[in-house]
Amino acid sequence: MKRVPSHVLERLLSVGKESPPLVTAAPLVTAAPLVTAAPLVTAAPPVPPREVFRRFWPYTRGRRRWLVPLVLFSLAGPLVDAVELWLFKVVVDDVLVPRDLRPFLWIAPTYLGLVVASGILGFADDMTATWVGERFLLTLRADVFRHVQQLSLGFFERRRLGDVLTRVTGDVDAVETFLLSGVADGLYHVIRLGVFLGLLFYLRWDLTLLSLVIVPLFWRAARHFSRQVREASRERRRRSGSLSAVAEESLGNVALVQAYNRQGWEERRFERENVGKFQASMTTARIRAVYRPVVELIEVSGGLAVMGLGTWKLAQGQLTLGGLLVFLALIGKLYSPIRDLSRLGSTFYAASASAERIIELLDQRPQVVESADARRIGRARGEVEFQNVSFRYPGTPALALSEVSFHVSPGETLALVGASGAGKSTAAKLLLRFYDPDRGAVRLDGTDLPELALSDVRDNLAVVLQETLVFHGTVRENIAYGRPGATDAEIVAAARDADAHDFIRLLPDGYDTMVGQRGRTLSGGQRQRLAIARAMIRDAPVLLLDEPTTGLDARSGLRVMDPLRRLMAGRTTVVISHNLLTVRDATRIVVLDHGRILETGTHDDLLARGGAYAGLHRLHAVPGPVRAGGPLPGTVPS
Numbered sequence: 001m002k003r004v005p006s007h008v009l010e011r012l013l014s015v016g017k018e019s020p021p022l023v024t025a026a027p028l029v030t031a032a033p034l035v036t037a038a039p040l041v042t043a044a045p046p047v048p049p050r051e052v053f054r055r056f057w058p059y060t061r062g063r064r065r066w067l068v069p070l071v072l073f074s075l076a077g078p079l080v081d082a083v084e085l086w087l088f089k090v091v092v093d094d095v096l097v098p099r100d101l102r103p104f105l106w107i108a109p110t111y112l113g114l115v116v117a118s119g120i121l122g123f124a125d126d127m128t129a130t131w132v133g134e135r136f137l138l139t140l141r142a143d144v145f146r147h148v149q150q151l152s153l154g155f156f157e158r159r160r161l162g163d164v165l166t167r168v169t170g171d172v173d174a175v176e177t178f179l180l181s182g183v184a185d186g187l188y189h190v191i192r193l194g195v196f197l198g199l200l201f202y203l204r205w206d207l208t209l210l211s212l213v214i215v216p217l218f219w220r221a222a223r224h225f226s227r228q229v230r231e232a233s234r235e236r237r238r239r240s241g242s243l244s245a246v247a248e249e250s251l252g253n254v255a256l257v258q259a260y261n262r263q264g265w266e267e268r269r270f271e272r273e274n275v276g277k278f279q280a281s282m283t284t285a286r287i288r289a290v291y292r293p294v295v296e297l298i299e300v301s302g303g304l305a306v307m308g309l310g311t312w313k314l315a316q317g318q319l320t321l322g323g324l325l326v327f328l329a330l331i332g333k334l335y336s337p338i339r340d341l342s343r344l345g346s347t348f349y350a351a352s353a354s355a356e357r358i359i360e361l362l363d364q365r366p367q368v369v370e371s372a373d374a375r376r377i378g379r380a381r382g383e384v385e386f387q388n389v390s391f392r393y394p395g396t397p398a399l400a401l402s403e404v405s406f407h408v409s410p411g412e413t414l415a416l417v418g419a420s421g422a423g424k425s426t427a428a429k430l431l432l433r434f435y436d437p438d439r440g441a442v443r444l445d446g447t448d449l450p451e452l453a454l455s456d457v458r459d460n461l462a463v464v465l466q467e468t469l470v471f472h473g474t475v476r477e478n479i480a481y482g483r484p485g486a487t488d489a490e491i492v493a494a495a496r497d498a499d500a501h502d503f504i505r506l507l508p509d510g511y512d513t514m515v516g517q518r519g520r521t522l523s524g525g526q527r528q529r530l531a532i533a534r535a536m537i538r539d540a541p542v543l544l545l546d547e548p549t550t551g552l553d554a555r556s557g558l559r560v561m562d563p564l565r566r567l568m569a570g571r572t573t574v575v576i577s578h579n580l581l582t583v584r585d586a587t588r589i590v591v592l593d594h595g596r597i598l599e600t601g602t603h604d605d606l607l608a609r610g611g612a613y614a615g616l617h618r619l620h621a622v623p624g625p626v627r628a629g630g631p632l633p634g635t636v637p638s
């Protein structure tokens with residue numbers, strides 16, 4: 001009889017303590033929120049605005065021609081303004097000064113006509129700009145979401161979900177500002193500037209030149225403040241991401257938070273990020289608030305200089321009163337696009353802080369990629385093989401799996417057992433091709449998984465996980481998730497096989513009952529049977545069961561065994577379990593420890609060998625085999 005290494009027994013013992021067979025309380029929560037002093041979300045690497053532009057410009061393809069009417073509308077606005085001002089000059093010089101009402105009879109209807117025309121143009125401009133911008137966002141948001149969905153599991157295991165959500169739903173909008181609204185506004189201001197500058201030069205070139213001396217001052221101020229706004233905006237966006245991350249973690253784990261009375265602590269965590277965001281917003285506001293009076297000061301200085309020279313010219317008789325007033329009004333109009341252009345700089349920088357976060361997301365590459373010449377295999381026979389598989393999670397020192405080899409023929413059941421952290425779930429992740437092994441090969445029907453189309457690999461697998469995933473939707477939708485397009489009859493048949501039909505019938509709306517997010521309105525056993533029905537309907541040749549009875553009490557655990565056996569019949573099954581009842585019938589049992597295979601064999605072989613498995617068996621004192629539907633000694637039959 002082989003001696004069992006003491007550390008192995010200790011670890012196996014710890015298994016028994018952590019999850020005794022069949023008699024475990026349902027977990028309240030899935031995962032505890034991570035508590036660290038380090039920043040929740042790190043800032044995305046800075047990207048120069050030109051690069052931001054280059055990255056996103058291709059997204060405007062197909063919509064660029066809409067920029068033409070936008071520019072035309074922009075042209076019309078300042079022209080209407082200019083005509084209005086010219087009419088004002090005529091009113092002063094030809095109506096007010098000579099006190100003659102006759103010209104007013106054509107000026108009034110012309111003015112009204114102009115207002116109506118500018119209203120119509122404004123409407124068309126608004127609608128076109130919004131349509132173009134929103135269509136752009138529609139595509140970009142969908143693309144970013146598609147990209148994020150294609151990222152490998154490793155990405156989601158490393159990142160804060162709340163931050164990713166903020167990027168997909170919030171930061172994306174800023175890219176539109178950067179590219180379309182920003183560019184359209186910029187063009188609009190440039191056109192206004194051109195029109196007014198042309199008019200001013202036409203009216204009085206000398207006064208116009210004088211009014212332009214302040215432009216370099218505008219420019220310098222704009223550059224200075226834009227840089228500051230950019231820094232503050234980066235911080236603000238980072239804080240937004242952190243805030244969402246905290247909210248998502250706290251609310252997603254509300255059962256743990258309330259059970260441990262940690263609401264106050266969670267509030268403080270939220271408060272820290274909330275205050276951080278507030279401070280970042282205040283910094284941005286302060287910069288903008290300082291900028292505004294500085295700009296006004298520059299503007300007024302220019303205006304006063306022109307007024308001084310203009311008044312002198314008026315006194316000299318070189319200018320009419322109407323001419324001077326129009327000139328001063330036009331100067332105001334001229335300064336506004338200059339001011340808006342310089343302000344646009346800070347808007348650009350603020351938007352680029354968000355765009356950087358999107359770029360960082362888009363630059364993430366899936367660790368698992370489908371090769372260009374991936375083979376399609378359709379329905380597999382269901383032969384699964386691990387050959388000398390070694391794998392280390394990125395950024396971790398120890399191997400999670402080391403030289404692991406096993407083979408499962410179609411229709412056989414392989415059980416993976418071992419202490420917590422032994423590498424069982426890691427093996428499941430490699431079989432699902434969430435990760436690729438560093439060395440060795442995982443094969444389906446004799447072909448390395450990377451040589452197969454990714455969707456084929458996953459289509460051939462049905463999974464029932466420890467933490468059963470139930471979506472917010474009807475029971476029917478949740479079952480049909482396993483095979484979109486399944487008929488009602490197939491859904492009911494799957495539910496019957498999964499022993500779920502009876503409880504579903506008793507739900508308020510039967511198969512149309514809405515189950516809350518993560519299936520919170522169902523019991524653990526009901527959720528598990530729903531997951532089995534989903535796997536049934538998928539009808540895949542390979543079945544992966546990761547702790548299918550963990551978290552269920554004895555009665556629920558037993559109820560799940562029968563449907564599980566029906567599900568496993570005729571399929572290749574890889575079952576991960578601490579529960580020796582689910583593994584004893586397996587064709588082969590693989591005992592893992594620290595990522596290595598300790599022993600392999602059937603239940604009887606391993607018992608006879610007296611090694612780790614036998615030790616585990618003794619510890620759990622497993623009662624006799626359970627027949628389909630038969631109760632465990634000492635348990636209440638369902």
Ligand SMILES: Nc1ncnc2c1ncn2[C@@H]1O[C@H](COP(=O)(O)OP(=O)(O)OP(=O)(O)O)[C@@H](O)[C@H]1O
Pocket residue numbers: 157393394396400418419420421422423424425426427
């Ligand atoms: N995403 C991850 N990143 C880094 N290390 C990981 C990750 N997931 C698991 N590990 C590590 O890999 C090792 C194997 O973990 P795995 O989840 O495969 O164990 P397990 O046997 O399934 O445990 P359990 O029975 O508790 O579910 C552990 O040391 C674990 O800390």
